[in-house]
Amino acid sequence: MDHEKVNILLVDDQPAKLLAYEVILKELGENLVIASSGREALEVLLKTEIAVILVDVCMPELDGFELAAMIREHPRFQKTAMIFISAIQVSDIDRLRGYEMGAVDYVPVPVVPEVLRAKIKVFAELYRKTRELERLNQELEDRVRARTAELENSTAKLRESEQRRSMAIAAGKMGSWDWDWISGDWMWDEGQYRIFGVGPESFEVNPPNVQALLHPDDVDQLRKAIAEFNKGTRAYETEFRIVRPDGEVRWCVGTAAATVDDSSRVVRVSGVTVDITERKRAEERQNLLAREVDHRAKNALALAQSIVRLTRADEVKAYVNAVEGRINALARVHTILSLSSWQGAELSKLIDEELAPYSLGGQIVLAGPEVQLLPATAQTLALALHELFTNSAKYGALSTRSGRLTIGWQVEDQLLTLSWEESGGPLVMTPKSRGFGTRSLLASVESQLGGQAQFDWRAEGLLCRLKVPLTRKTATTAPGKFDAPSSAELQRVSG
Structure with missing residues (x-):
């Protein structure tokens, strides 16, 4: 049965042993990647998706245990299967140490080809099945998201609410507002109050009160924006300063968009205010x-x-x-x-x-x-x-x-x-x-x-x-x- 090949990383400082592993594992039909040192193996891992790592315990500079510990520290490789090869007699303590470092199995030397192939094949198939399951889960999540999006777009009221929510993520740096052009009613969200340094319990949102919080040199920006909407402008953006009640001056950028009726008359203006003081x-x-x-x-x-x-x-x-x-x-x-x-x-x-x-x-x-x-x-x-x-x-x-x-x-x-x-x-x-x-x-x-x-x-x-x-x-x-x-x-x- 045809299947997608996976990458198997072979790590050993002796070229002869690497060649032997290649010959033994060639029958599996997978992609064999070679590394002659621990550092070279780390470079390969950062660039390539690896299913199984076959690593020699005894290597100069960076031995198998140290390499395994470094691999396990990286979030990407915490579940990557590692098999240790040891040419010396491995004690129970050494085995426990290897398992603590993230090894899933040991293979003694001399290597029995059938045993090595069997072990590698099991973990390669496990990796393949895991990736397939992840793909199926992703497809399921995509379907759920698509269905959720359809439900969210079912009514105009829900769409309008989501637009305001996506534009105004509070966290003290962004706020949204809405102005009924006909009735004169204003609506501020929590982020808007926070940016201006006022609270909904003590501050009434209306043009005079808002103007009182604007920097005197920037008041004309508000008047200009209103005049532009009366002339047919549908969107407006400007930078301005506000003076909070405690005297602190903050820089903001405001974006506003007008909603019109069938006769092209402005009926509502909605906008977003972003605090850009730190950027300034x-x-x-x-x-x-x-x-x-x-x-x-x-x-x-x-x-x-x-x-x-x-x-x-x-x-x-x-x-x-x-x-x-x-x-x-x-x-x-x-x-x-x-x-x-x-x-x-x-x-x-x-x-x-x-x-x-x-x-x-x-x-x-x-x-x-x-x-x-x-x-x-x-x-x-x-x-x-x-x-x-x-x-x-x-x-x-x-x-x-x-x-x-x-x-x-x-x-x-x-x-x-x-x-x-x-x-x-x-x-x-x-x-x-x-x-x-x-x-x-x-x-x-x-x-x-x-x-x-x-x-x-x-x-x-x-x-x-x-x-x-x-x-x-x-x-x-x-x-x-x-x-x-x-x-x-x-x-x-x-x-």
């Missing part, structure tokens, strides 16, 4: 976020442009390394700020990020309390720290194993003081001119943050002290935003 607020937040992202992107590009334009090097490779290092430092602090939704960054985290590329052992000592930095401050200090670490690794204390670096910071009266002290490295001489790193550090700290940057080129090692206000808000930069120092600012402090 989400749109405002999205617009604000878009403007914020645009601002930050422009600032980042401006800073990158300054880095590229003002970086100096004697050869191309050195120039590329310098530019990449500075841009990567900017990228790292952006990642930290993104993880905090641009609320700020910990100073210690910035230092750890800049330390990451170096294997320094015990050469560095850090000392200071937890300090939360505003985004603009974090970006500036991240670039400053990058320049200090880079210069120290090339020419200073971190360029030799004997060198030592102490980074300490403290906060007093919302003023952050960070000290960078090198010792034990090569002999230090005061540079004749300032490079891009020093100039950008000075420009950012002093011009952008209103702080101070002091350098003492001692023979035993550089001593740098940065003083940065933690709460300063410049006239040109909003809190949480960062403006890159301009070329002019860099040149002003270049000395």
Whole structure:
């Protein structure tokens, strides 16, 4: 007898065993699907309807028990038949564990072809019969629904009621109303009262009372709608605001449709009101976020442009390394700020990020309390720290194993003081001119943050002290935003 083929999934990490199962089960005439690992089996299950799973208990990475547990956790596969194959002696405890994981049977190795085929055939037929029963149930449900629909449409009154019910699902976000154009009577459902923040026991629905709840700037919308219906319009939609008795302003969208008599005269207007306040607020937040992202992107590009334009090097490779290092430092602090939704960054985290590329052992000592930095401050200090670490690794204390670096910071009266002290490295001489790193550090700290940057080129090692206000808000930069120092600012402090 012809029947619809079902899919049987064979899971084993040994190709020879998979081939043997295929040969044994080929006589069943079903679709055999192969998976050589537990993870591959999971991928197959997500893409294919499987009737029976034949799985080896002992597999690397993900064994049969673990695979069964993961399969059973998915609602789609809680009833899928699984048969375990075990090449080792299976104890009663192992069998119980397998049944707990969802196995329906065990097959020992060596496999007896007739037994394996019989077991697979039973569960394949069971799957086929179950699907057939589900199809019959679905057909029955479809017939019941069709018959129910016929009964629901038997009278015009029932149809009208169902239309109002389908348009106005309350839950506080939607309401329906009906206005008898001839008698002037109004009908509001529960959702309509909830949206307007009033109750049927204390609020009489009539044009003056409804108008009193509309935002003054949107009252003309009601008048316009009435005028449109008098001109022959049959449907109208508009957005408007309401002011609830407690003073809360809500945004709504209203849709109205007119019913006319044989002479095309309006006799009734019915409508739906939907509370869209959350959508409006989400749109405002999205617009604000878009403007914020645009601002930050422009600032980042401006800073990158300054880095590229003002970086100096004697050869191309050195120039590329310098530019990449500075841009990567900017990228790292952006990642930290993104993880905090641009609320700020910990100073210690910035230092750890800049330390990451170096294997320094015990050469560095850090000392200071937890300090939360505003985004603009974090970006500036991240670039400053990058320049200090880079210069120290090339020419200073971190360029030799004997060198030592102490980074300490403290906060007093919302003023952050960070000290960078090198010792034990090569002999230090005061540079004749300032490079891009020093100039950008000075420009950012002093011009952008209103702080101070002091350098003492001692023979035993550089001593740098940065003083940065933690709460300063410049006239040109909003809190949480960062403006890159301009070329002019860099040149002003270049000395």
